Amino acid sequence: MSVELDRRPAAVTSVPPARRGRRTHGRARGWEYAVLVLAVVVILGPFVVAALTSLRTNADYLSSTSVLPTELTFSNYVRVFDEIPMARMILNGLFIAVLGTLGGLVASLVGAFCFAKLRFAGREPLFGVVLFTMLVPSTVTLIPLYTIIRAAGLVDTPWALILPLCTGSAFAVFFLRQHLMSVPHEFYEAAVLDGCSVPGTIFRVYLPLVRGPLAILAILNFLASWNDLLGPLIYLNTPEKMTPTVGLTYFRGQYTTDFPVMLAGSLVVLVPTTIIFLVFNRHIRDGLAISGSLK
Amino acid sequence: MATLSQTRPVRRPRRVTPGAAKWLPVLLLPVTVGLVLVYFSAVYGLALGFTDWNLISDPAWVGTANFAEILDDERFWTALRNTVEIVAVTVPAKVAIGLGLAILLSRVARLSSFFRLALFFPTSCSVVAVAFLWVYLYDPNGLLNSWLGALGLGTVKWMSPDHALTSVNVMIIWGGVGYVALLFLAGLQSIPAEYYEASRLDGASAWRQFWSITFPLLTPTTFFVVVTGIIAALQTFGEVFILAGPMDSTLTIMSYIYERAFTGFEMGYSAALSAFLILILLTATGAQLWFQRKWVTYER
Structure with missing residues (x-):
């Protein structure tokens, strides 16, 4: 396979909508x-009200x-960690995400x-x-992927959820390619000349x-996974291997x-x-404005 | 693309980069595995739809029996009806309320970022956690009913077969409206103020300005919201998995697929159900891409 550098002029794409100055179309009443x-x-x-009731x-x-509440108590939060292995589930959720x-x-x-940067046969069709x-x-992949992961013996392990994510996503490839194409080519040449x-x-x-752009993708992917x-629900069975989101369902009584x-x-x-939201809400908004969903 | 670089006289085309050829297969491997997985799944999933398979014995080819059974399956039609109702109620409601909130947000100066943050907050939340909040609100002896009782309005059986789907729709609209409002706000802020000034000089009313300037110039945003909203609503699962009404009153296509596949382990039948849902998704998306030229205005 012959590979050479792509000398296409860098396409400048600014994906997040440019923020113009705040404009008020009239005075709010x-x-x-x-x-x-x-x-x-x-x-x-x-x-x-949920926070008040939880106390x-x-x-x-x-x-x-x-x-x-007539009296405040933190006992419910203690019970969350006592009645199900919530601490373990949080670690599982973080590990997977x-x-x-x-x-x-x-x-x-x-x-x-x-x-974005290499030239090789079949690049455009593949993209x-x-x-x-x-x-x-x-x-489309829901049931076939389940049968594949089950056949691979990965059911009830975190890898059933991690490995499919490690193939990347079409949206992320597209989004990062747009940004990489706007990086001048001299960067690559300089690095190669220096023996990188x-x-x-x-x-x-x-x-x-x-x-x-990586930060936007990281935040969206983390939220989607968590x-x-x-x-x-499909891949994990044992409570000790569960994620906290699904672990919650154990609290719903019959x-x-x-x-x-x-x-x-x-x-x-x-x-x-919520912490991620408070710190990175702009990233979340810009990312969702392009991708359309958290998935 | 090759001709483009060769027509540049200044620099000669670069020779093959020795390092890159070696690395290319490695670099492209993960993405290619993902590709193969998606396309293989599409074919394999469709093929599974023609089999009877409980994951234990070998898959048995049954021809079109699953598809014929689906057409006679009362629960499939219930699921389809419920799913269509979720789409038909939540998508227009999110557009209407979201647009209204966006217009208000564009007019306020004070507290504007607080309003935006607060309305957008549910977007980041786990569907399960949020749905549990609503299980609590909708409880027969829960908060909403105790407030209605206190106002002397009587109580509502929120999760009864008659009302459950409406209650779920309210939760979906509640959770999604802030995100839609922020999208519309970005659209509003990109409309040049001169259009409003010029039309004001011509004596246009606010109502006329909305329909002649704001709405047409927001149609690309509306289109995006409607297309992504319909795709998401057609696959509604988490909300109705937690906030489930009695007697299939909130059964969606996705929750029916989940039930048949992962509690009944009827892989063939649920693969056939998935094929129906995928067909509906592709038809809905294709139809909208086709119809967009009738109503979506792009500048320039």
Whole structure:
């Protein structure tokens, strides 16, 4: 296979929509603020009442119709970690999300590099085939992939969830390729002249230049993996191997549910994603504006 | 592309980079495995649809029996009806409410970033955790009913067979509307203010401005929201897995596939069900790409 450098003029693509200065099309009136405040109350209200309820005993919750607890207790949060192996599940969830995200990013980055910077026979058709998979809904792989992973003996191991992520994603390849193409070619030549190997060039020269897009992808992938329900539900059985998101379902009783404990568990699961949201909400918004979903 | 670099007279085309040829197969391996997995799955999944397979014995070829059975399957039609209702209710509602909130957001100066952050927050949340919040809100003796009771309005059986799907739709709209509002806000902010100024000089009312400037120039955003929204809504699973109504009242195609495949281990039948869902997804997406030229306005 003959490989040479691609000398195409760098395509400049700024994918996140350029933020223009804030423009107000008119001065907001009182009722407009009132509607927005109402919307915020409706959106955040359930989280607030859930937090309040998670701080009261079940007896207190059942005996009073008020939202406010008569006495505060953290016992529900203790029970979340006692009644199911929640600490273990959190470690499992982090392990899967971090490894899957890293593996997926590395795969997508090196793939995107080939499509953006190297010239080889069949590159354009291959890239077209990669792009086409963006249109293929994830439902297509659901059952076939399960039978493959089951045959490989990976069911009830974290690898059942990590390995499929390590093939990268068509969207990430496309997104990183766009950004890599805008990097001037002299970077590659300089690195090669200095005796840098191809992987060295990718990880030492190009990776720092696409930090921003990589961060967007990392955050979206981490959220998607941590919040995933169907994957862990299908592939994991043992509670000690479960992820926290699915572990929550153990709190739902057959006939009666201890709401304060269930809500405490739900809020524990929301802690990591909320921290990420508060720090990186711009990345999340920009990434979702291009990809359309967290999956 | 080769001709492009060869027509440049200044530099001669570079010779084959010795290092790169060796690395190429390694670098492309993960992406290629992913590709093969997707395309193989498409063919293999379709083939499974023609078999009867419980994962223990060998798959038995049954021809089109699964597909014929689906057409007679009362629960499949229930799932399809429910899924279509989720699409038909949540997607337009998210567009309408999201656009309204975006217009309000574009007009406020104070607290604007707080409003945006708060409305967008549910997007980052686990569907399971959020659905549990709503299980609590919708409980017969739960918060919503105790408030309605306190107001003397009586109580609602939120998760009864008649109301469960509507209750699920409310939760889906609640969780998705902030993201849609932010997309519309970005669209609004890219409309040049001059258009509004010029039309104001011509005496256009706010109503006229909306329909002649705002709405047409937002159609690319609307199109994106509708296409991705329909694809997501057709595959609704997590919400109804947790917030499940009685007697199949919230059964969706995806939850029916899950049930047959992973609690009944009927791989052949569920692969055939998946084929139906994929056909619906591709048809819906293709139809929208086809119809977009009728209503989507692109600048320039």
